[in-house]
Amino acid sequence: MNDLLRISGLTVRLPLDGEMRTVLSDVSLSIAAGEAVGLVGESGSGKSMTARSIVRLLPPGALVEGTIRYRGNDVPSLRGQRLRDLRSSVSMVFQDPRAHINPVRTVGDFLTEALRVNQRVARREAEGRAVRVLDEVGVADGPRRLRQYPHELSGGLLQRVMIAAALLTEPHLLLADEPTTALDVTTQAEVMAILDELRRERGLAMLFITHDLELAAAVCDRTAVMYAGRVMEIRASALLHDHALHPYTAALAAARPSLERRAERLVTTPGRPLSAFEAPDGCPFSTRCPHVRQRCHDERPDLRPLDGGQVACVRAEELAVSHD
Amino acid sequence: MTDAILEVEGLRKNFGEATAVRDVSFSLPPAGALAIVGESGSGKTTVARMIVGLERPTAGRVTACGRDRSQPARSARERRDRGGQVQIVFQDPYSSLDPRQSPAAAVEEVLRLHTRLDRGRRRARVAELADLVGLDERQMAALPSRLSGGQRQRVAIARALAAEPRILILDESVAALDVSIQAQVLNVLADVRERTGVAYLFISHDLAVVRQVTDDVVVMRHGAIVERGPTDRVLDAPEHPYTQLLRASVPRPGWQVPKTR
Ligand SMILES: Nc1ncnc2c1ncn2[C@@H]1O[C@H](COP(=O)(O)OP(=O)(O)OP(=O)(O)O)[C@@H](O)[C@H]1O
Ligand SMILES: Nc1ncnc2c1ncn2[C@@H]1O[C@H](COP(=O)(O)OP(=O)(O)O)[C@@H](O)[C@H]1O
Ligand code: SF4
Ligand SMILES: [Mg+2]
Ligand SMILES: [Mg+2]
Numbered sequence: 001m002n003d004l005l006r007i008s009g010l011t012v013r014l015p016l017d018g019e020m021r022t023v024l025s026d027v028s029l030s031i032a033a034g035e036a037v038g039l040v041g042e043s044g045s046g047k048s049m050t051a052r053s054i055v056r057l058l059p060p061g062a063l064v065e066g067t068i069r070y071r072g073n074d075v076p077s078l079r080g081q082r083l084r085d086l087r088s089s090v091s092m093v094f095q096d097p098r099a100h101i102n103p104v105r106t107v108g109d110f111l112t113e114a115l116r117v118n119q120r121v122a123r124r125e126a127e128g129r130a131v132r133v134l135d136e137v138g139v140a141d142g143p144r145r146l147r148q149y150p151h152e153l154s155g156g157l158l159q160r161v162m163i164a165a166a167l168l169t170e171p172h173l174l175l176a177d178e179p180t181t182a183l184d185v186t187t188q189a190e191v192m193a194i195l196d197e198l199r200r201e202r203g204l205a206m207l208f209i210t211h212d213l214e215l216a217a218a219v220c221d222r223t224a225v226m227y228a229g230r231v232m233e234i235r236a237s238a239l240l241h242d243h244a245l246h247p248y249t250a251a252l253a254a255a256r257p258s259l260e261r262r263a264e265r266l267v268t269t270p271g272r273p274l275s276a277f278e279a280p281d282g283c284p285f286s287t288r289c290p291h292v293r294q295r296c297h298d299e300r301p302d303l304r305p306l307d308g309g310q311v312a313c314v315r316a317e318e319l320a321v322s323h324d
Numbered sequence: 325m326t327d328a329i330l331e332v333e334g335l336r337k338n339f340g341e342a343t344a345v346r347d348v349s350f351s352l353p354p355a356g357a358l359a360i361v362g363e364s365g366s367g368k369t370t371v372a373r374m375i376v377g378l379e380r381p382t383a384g385r386v387t388a389c390g391r392d393r394s395q396p397a398r399s400a401r402e403r404r405d406r407g408g409q410v411q412i413v414f415q416d417p418y419s420s421l422d423p424r425q426s427p428a429a430a431v432e433e434v435l436r437l438h439t440r441l442d443r444g445r446r447r448a449r450v451a452e453l454a455d456l457v458g459l460d461e462r463q464m465a466a467l468p469s470r471l472s473g474g475q476r477q478r479v480a481i482a483r484a485l486a487a488e489p490r491i492l493i494l495d496e497s498v499a500a501l502d503v504s505i506q507a508q509v510l511n512v513l514a515d516v517r518e519r520t521g522v523a524y525l526f527i528s529h530d531l532a533v534v535r536q537v538t539d540d541v542v543v544m545r546h547g548a549i550v551e552r553g554p555t556d557r558v559l560d561a562p563e564h565p566y567t568q569l570l571r572a573s574v575p576r577p578g579w580q581v582p583k584t585r
Contacts, residue, residue, distance in 0.1 A: 193582050255503050272504070
């Protein structure tokens with residue numbers, strides 16, 4: 001296979017309140033070179049843990065099972081230089097830029113540090129590259145920005161700096177963990193435009209994490225939907241809103257109010273989203289699913305191919321039939 | 325116009341040299357729902373804080389339930405009355421509740437302060453309010469740390485409603501909630517307005533949520549109102565270029581990322 005990244009059967013346990021708790025359970029997902037894949041789900045569903053597993057940035061004490069292969073290499077066994085290579089080939093952008101930048105150092109120090117320290121690039125050369133990348137993400141006056149401190153930049157501008165930092169190591173895969181959630185909608189649209197353009201011009205592959213199905217659809221070819229630490233469905237992003245295969249995806253789409261028209265009442269799902277360790281046996285969504293049957297409790301539905309996508313619901317066929 | 329439950333006229337707020345709010349006027353009818361939309365820093369929260377008296381206007385007037393609120397209250401009683409008329413629920417469901425107090429105790433405390441109900445009646449009213457916002461007895465007895473974000477936000481709404489306000493200000497109160505929980509809270513808000521006749525001033529940057537919850541909207545930019553009207557009209561046919569930009573920026577089915585250059 002020519003997958004850039006291939007995750008299979010990934011299960012992660014973390015120490016929480018003195019116990020080992022499952023936060024990811026049997027996650028399988030692959031990304032081809034240059035492909036953008038969306039990862040959508042509510043809080044605690046395991047989106048960030050999935051991304052952090054890929055670059056080996058899990059909290060201390062994490063137990064990992066399953067395989068993660070990046071360009072054919074087994075990620076969990078990488079050490080030393082090979083691990084540093086992985087981290088420059090796979091970059092990460094986070095939700096809250098201010099939490100990930102040192103407030104007392106300049107933007108220039110922040111942007112050039114990795115190049116100067118890890119790749120021993122001279123300062124002047126590193127700054128030149130930083131200015132070029134800033135220009136690429138729509139920050140025109142690079143030399144001035146390099147001398148500024150984070151608090152002098154707006155949220156949108158700072159997020160562009162973070163994206164520039166992620167690009168400086170010339171990555172092949174970008175893990176973008178809710179990169180626009182903290183931004184205003186107009187700024188979000190600008191940042192999305194930049195990510196989309198980078199993807200097309202650099203052939204950058206992307207794992208785009210968000211809780212917004214529509215936002216994922218705007219830049220991603222395929223989207224995976226997570227619930228309680230598991231993948232519920234993977235499908236062409238454009239089909240997810242109106243032709244979801246999994247009841248949870250359908251519930252997510254229905255719960256979101258529409259910009260176009262007001263609903264008499266929103267269709268809600270009782271209860272709250274669960275983490276993997278809280279999920280019941282059998283189908284993790286069974287405590288909230290309007291279509292639940294006895295057999296949903298008896299077996300844990302595996303992710304299996306259906307209708308051009310993949311779905312983890314024992315009733316997917318009959319439910320899809322009754323939709324039309 | 326004259327029967328408005330909340331009337332704001334020529335409101336202005338300067339912070340030193342900077343003007344955060346300039347010449348803001350609007351009115352809210354009884355049982356109405358008015359949205360203030362706008363991006364970060366546009367002055368929405370500052371307007372809300374002036375209405376509830378947490379901030380003193382540099383100029384302009386706020387009239388709620390027929391009484392001028394622009395000047396500090398002259399007596400404890402007036403302060404209490406004002407507090408009862410207008411309640412506010414903030415964005416963060418984690419910081420707005422006392423961590424040592426159960427939701428039932430928090431609601432009961434507001435009832436003791438703002439109503440003349442006796443103990444038995446107060447207990448019954450706590451149960452009614454819990455029912456109104458969809459919380460069960462066990463949740464009402466739990467400590468806030470045991471509740472989810474959506475449940476805490478419902479507690480905050482129940483507590484605000486306990487004072488029997490005529491006006492409830494919701495400042496980004498559903499923004500931090502997960503989609504499935506947000507939908508539950510939005511339905512609760514619609515029920516509560518229908519059943520109690522409370523009016524909402526609903527501050528949000530989320531146009532889809534604003535469509536779902538409000539009748540009218542004002543759009544703020546750089547401290548001033550740039551467009552106003554019925555929510556459906558403003559969202560279907562925005563007139564001001566800024567409102568058009570806001571609407572075009574919202575991801576929706578079939579939305580394309582705008583081109584950069
Ligand atoms: N106490 C204060 N001192 C100085 N400036 C302030 C103060 N409070 C608010 N401001 C400024 O006033 C302007 C309006 O702020 P406000 O909090 O009302 O915005 P907002 O529309 O609520 O934004 P958001 O959507 O981010 O909540 C901003 O420029 C803000 O920095
Ligand atoms: N540092 C940590 N230690 C222990 N558990 C954690 C830690 N970070 C997250 N978790 C738990 O892992 C699960 C998945 O979290 P996360 O991947 O952050 O979800 P998402 O990004 O989808 O909101 C949740 O149950 C969360 O509480
Ligand atoms: S397996 Fe059963 S409970 Fe789970 S989503 Fe499908 S129908 Fe619902
Ligand atoms: Mg996360
Ligand atoms: Mg605000």
